Amino acid sequence: MGSSSKDQYVVEMKNIVKKFPGVLALDHVNFQIRPGEVHVLLGENGAGKSTLIKVLSGAYLADEGEIYIEGQKVDIKSPHTAIEQGLRFIYQELSLVKDLDIARNMFLGMEPMRSARLGLVDWTKLYAQAGELLQRFHIDLDLHKTVGRLSVTQQKIVEIARALTTQAKLIVLDEPTDVLEDQSRHDLFEVIRRLKLEHGISFVYISHRYREVHEVGDRVTILRDGQNEGTYDVKELDFDAMIEHMIGGQLKKQYPDLTTPSQDEALRVENLSRKGVLNGISLTIKKGEILGVTGLMGAGKTELGRAIAGADSLDSGDIYVHGQKVKCANPERGIKNGIAYLPEDRKVLGLIQAHSIRSNYALPSLDRLSVAGLVQHHRLDQEAQEYMMKLSVKAPSMNTYVRQLSGGNQQKVVVAKWLGAHAKVLIFDEPTRGIDINGKREIYRVMEELLEQGVGILMLTSDYTEALEMSHRIIVMRRGSICKEFKRGEPQETDILREAIGEVDGVKV
Numbered sequence: 001m002g003s004s005s006k007d008q009y010v011v012e013m014k015n016i017v018k019k020f021p022g023v024l025a026l027d028h029v030n031f032q033i034r035p036g037e038v039h040v041l042l043g044e045n046g047a048g049k050s051t052l053i054k055v056l057s058g059a060y061l062a063d064e065g066e067i068y069i070e071g072q073k074v075d076i077k078s079p080h081t082a083i084e085q086g087l088r089f090i091y092q093e094l095s096l097v098k099d100l101d102i103a104r105n106m107f108l109g110m111e112p113m114r115s116a117r118l119g120l121v122d123w124t125k126l127y128a129q130a131g132e133l134l135q136r137f138h139i140d141l142d143l144h145k146t147v148g149r150l151s152v153t154q155q156k157i158v159e160i161a162r163a164l165t166t167q168a169k170l171i172v173l174d175e176p177t178d179v180l181e182d183q184s185r186h187d188l189f190e191v192i193r194r195l196k197l198e199h200g201i202s203f204v205y206i207s208h209r210y211r212e213v214h215e216v217g218d219r220v221t222i223l224r225d226g227q228n229e230g231t232y233d234v235k236e237l238d239f240d241a242m243i244e245h246m247i248g249g250q251l252k253k254q255y256p257d258l259t260t261p262s263q264d265e266a267l268r269v270e271n272l273s274r275k276g277v278l279n280g281i282s283l284t285i286k287k288g289e290i291l292g293v294t295g296l297m298g299a300g301k302t303e304l305g306r307a308i309a310g311a312d313s314l315d316s317g318d319i320y321v322h323g324q325k326v327k328c329a330n331p332e333r334g335i336k337n338g339i340a341y342l343p344e345d346r347k348v349l350g351l352i353q354a355h356s357i358r359s360n361y362a363l364p365s366l367d368r369l370s371v372a373g374l375v376q377h378h379r380l381d382q383e384a385q386e387y388m389m390k391l392s393v394k395a396p397s398m399n400t401y402v403r404q405l406s407g408g409n410q411q412k413v414v415v416a417k418w419l420g421a422h423a424k425v426l427i428f429d430e431p432t433r434g435i436d437i438n439g440k441r442e443i444y445r446v447m448e449e450l451l452e453q454g455v456g457i458l459m460l461t462s463d464y465t466e467a468l469e470m471s472h473r474i475i476v477m478r479r480g481s482i483c484k485e486f487k488r489g490e491p492q493e494t495d496i497l498r499e500a501i502g503e504v505d506g507v508k509v
């Protein structure tokens with residue numbers, strides 16, 4: 001390599017080693033990024049993707065290894081150095097300042113100046129530029145709105161828009177489409193393509209939506225257990241081969257065969273309404289049945305789940321669990337009534353970051369696991385351990401803090417937490433988002449076990465394949481109403497999309 005790397009690579013990481021207590025997160029990783037390429041970084045949960053990125057961004061210091069930017073060796077001691085070098089990052093976890101408005105967040109630390117000497121920010125310019133950036137995503141948001149009041153999806157879009165500047169050499173996106181719906185994903189890919197072709201900007205792209213690899217990627221590097229398994233041209237690697245490199249073995253059957261549900265009712269809701277959000281929703285789920293609910297962003301899936309679980313109040317409507325009418329004024333009541341809700345927004349609502357895996361698991365189950373007010377610790381340990389095994393959560397121990405886990409492993413802990421809640425009805429909001437391919441299969445298997453125990457599952461998902469493969473029936477929502485119900489095996493993905501959009505013409509499929 002030597003001097004030739006100067007022309008060849010925007011960024012070259014050599015022999016990077018990063019250790020955490022009990023974990024060798026990066027084991028002599030080499031990683032090279034060419035100018036103007038989209039380089040996909042792939043690997044299972046905990047493989048080391050985010051860690052590698054954080055070493056490049058200066059968020060972590062490597063224990064060993066070197067980093068070259070356009071052939072020059074650079075010592076990235078802090079995030080500031082990385083920004084100076086023209087590197088931009090969108091982290092897996094949200095990193096906006098909640099109290100500032102959208103526009104200010106987008107230009108934090110890079111404000112256009114009226115007078116640099118006097119430190120005067122050019123506010124007019126700042127708001128104008130922020131508006132332009134958001135328009136690329138066809139997002140119409142009030143730039144003065146405080147970020148803390150936005151939905152997770154909207155916050156993500158603000159972050160993405162912020163990073164996508166032409167001032168960058170390299171833009172790194174760690175699971176950006178995790179929370180994005182189809183239209184916003186296409187907008188994002190479009191912007192990436194343009195920045196790549198017109199400005200020669202390079203991208204590192206991390207995702208567990210494996211189909212995206214061939215859609216946006218030029219090359220792909222696969223990490224496995226902290227090691228670089230190989231770098232390939234996307235064209236030379238078909239989907240199956242790519243997955244096999246990633247998991248280091250043959251891909252097993254992903255979805256279980258669903259057994260026939262019982263005739264007894266697990267959940268019935270009648271005429272649920274909430275002004276402007278839900279319009280007279282009625283549905284039934286049998287014991288041992290999965291009802292899949294799909295629809296575009298804003299169709300009301302999450303709102304439906306939250307309303308049933310008691311997280312949001314209702315204007316009208318009735319809820320029955322096992323034929324008994326219940327009132328869920330809040331999620332705790334919901335759990336007492338046998339309804340557990342796995343929220344879409346895991347990091348914020350799902351887990352306490354500063355607590356261990358074990359105590360997070362215990363939260364919804366404390367009543368159940370207590371005798372005369374005392375928690376039965378051995379039972380708790382046993383159960384928590386069992387779920388960690390079943391879902392193969394990668395962690396040194398159950399006492400590991402949740403914040404030390406990789407993104408996907410945190411998701412698994414939330415799933416385990418609610419699986420363990422022994423509910424009669426489970427509401428899953430995007431159950432496998434951010435989870436790797438084996439983890440997904442394991443979650444589906446546990447769902448199957450729950451069905452055998454007579455649990456009814458309401459699965460809210462924007463992943464149409466998941467809806468098709470893992471539901472007995474599928475409901476499509478549009479603007480707060482149910483617009484279509486399909487039986488298992490009846491629809492294709494395109495049928496669902498067509499219903500979700502609500503028009504036949506002009507559908508991109």
Ligand SMILES: Nc1ncnc2c1ncn2[C@@H]1O[C@H](COP(=O)(O)OP(=O)(O)OP(=O)(O)O)[C@@H](O)[C@H]1O
Binds near residue numbers: 047050051409
């Ligand atoms: N701050 C930390 N403290 C301790 N261990 C950590 C820390 N950050 C990461 N790890 C560990 O390093 C390993 C790699 O984690 P990393 O977050 O890089 O995985 P990832 O490939 O991004 O996974 P995912 O797809 O789940 O996001 C994991 O075993 C993780 O638990």
Ligand SMILES: [Mg+2]
Binds near residue numbers: 049406407
């Ligand atoms: Mg990660």
